[in-house]
Amino acid sequence: MVKKDMACKTCGYVSDDPIEVCPACNNKKFTTFWQGYVIIMDVEKSQVTKILGITIPGKFALRIG
Numbered sequence: 525m526v527k528k529d530m531a532c533k534t535c536g537y538v539s540d541d542p543i544e545v546c547p548a549c550n551n552k553k554f555t556t557f558w559q560g561y562v563i564i565m566d567v568e569k570s571q572v573t574k575i576l577g578i579t580i581p582g583k584f585a586l587r588i589g
């Protein structure tokens with residue numbers, strides 16, 4: 525089993541490296557309890573970003589907690 529990355533509790537942003545503040549929503553709460561993820565390459569063209577309120581490209585967890 526691979527090391528579980530941290531996901532932002534608010535927007536689901538997943539970071540490969542330990543971070544203190546979420547670059548997507550500036551929240552400081554993270555969790556390792558999340559399932560599935562989407563990789564957002566183009567924020568403008570993605571429908572998912574509008575639903576999740578994502579403003580930057582990256583990896584986002586689909587289900588938190």
Ligand SMILES: [Zn+2]
Nearest residue numbers: 532535546549
């Ligand atoms: Zn966030």
